[in-house]
Amino acid sequence: MRIAQLDDRTVLLTDEGAIDVPAELAADLFARWDDLREWSESATGAQPYDPAVLRAPLPAPRQIFAVALNYRPHTLEAGYEEPEAPLVFTKFPTSLTGPYTTVDLPPGNVDWELELVAVIGHEARRVPTEKGWDPVVALTVGQDLSERIAQLAGRPAQFSLAKSHPGFGPVGPALVSLDEIEDRDDLELTCELNGEVVQHDRTGNMIFPIPRLVAYLSEFCTLLPGDLIFTGTPAGVGNRRTPQRFLTPEDELVSRIGSVGEMRHRFRKATP
CATH class of the missing domain: 3.90.850.10 (Fumarylacetoacetase-like, C-terminal domain)
Structure with a gap:
């Protein structure tokens, strides 16, 4: 699992692109880390992104x-x-x-x-x-x-x-x-x-x-x-x-x- 900040969004980076992390998980990233990992295993909807805007x-x-x-x-x-x-x-x-x-x-x-x-x-x-x-x-x-x-x-x-x-x-x-x-x-x-x-x-x-x-x-x-x-x-x-x-x-x-x-x-x- 690779979690990044793309502009003002918390995203999961995959080989296919970036997937927005659900707001309820992004709001308390580490308290929900295990939930985040479980979500990441089946997350879909990756979109191309420009690495230059990663924060x-x-x-x-x-x-x-x-x-x-x-x-x-x-x-x-x-x-x-x-x-x-x-x-x-x-x-x-x-x-x-x-x-x-x-x-x-x-x-x-x-x-x-x-x-x-x-x-x-x-x-x-x-x-x-x-x-x-x-x-x-x-x-x-x-x-x-x-x-x-x-x-x-x-x-x-x-x-x-x-x-x-x-x-x-x-x-x-x-x-x-x-x-x-x-x-x-x-x-x-x-x-x-x-x-x-x-x-x-x-x-x-x-x-x-x-x-x-x-x-x-x-x-x-x-x-x-x-x-x-x-x-x-x-x-x-x-x-x-x-x-x-x-x-x-x-x-x-x-x-x-x-x-x-x-x-x-x-x-x-x-x-x-």
Whole structure:
């Protein structure tokens, strides 16, 4: 099951097109998740759609968590030792954008970070690691775009602010239910910039897999339906290259994760 936002409508994406989700299910998506899955198995009436008008599949989550240094090669390229516990920051909901938008580049050095995003489906608190998948109902593709000058200027650094400019949280194209994922613990990640592969790894190489992240976060916070967890990026980000490389107007960034989906973004200079 692949649930998306098409203009202002909640839809089921199929090979044949998009099917409007009944209003009573769309109104309380996660509370009715099982009903939604049952409906999706026999839903009909697919119509062609333009992917360009897909929005973020969750336009206004209450909490967005993100994890730094969660792949060993990225930890090494950043010049740090492997963390003993997840390093967590937040992105603000106004940073979210859809899977095929044009993102405004503010002044500074804007970098890419492809990430698998876990979607929480029900309230969870103090979840044991062995049950860490239980609150997760879907996965989606994410980019944790980051303006590096502001991010690294402060002591401590300003991770959340520098990663929350408008458009700096692309997600999509859909919420993919776990039954659609062949191996939820080992998905291929590929990020391309203008056709060149700049990041490539597998989620099986995370230092802290999704069940551990859910357990750790739920020790501190109550996880809520619709919360997003950006699970960390692999090696290959622009600010750790020699020479450094950052996003520029007219670049095309392609973000692809296994059976979860693909996003495409272009960029332009932000106007005052």
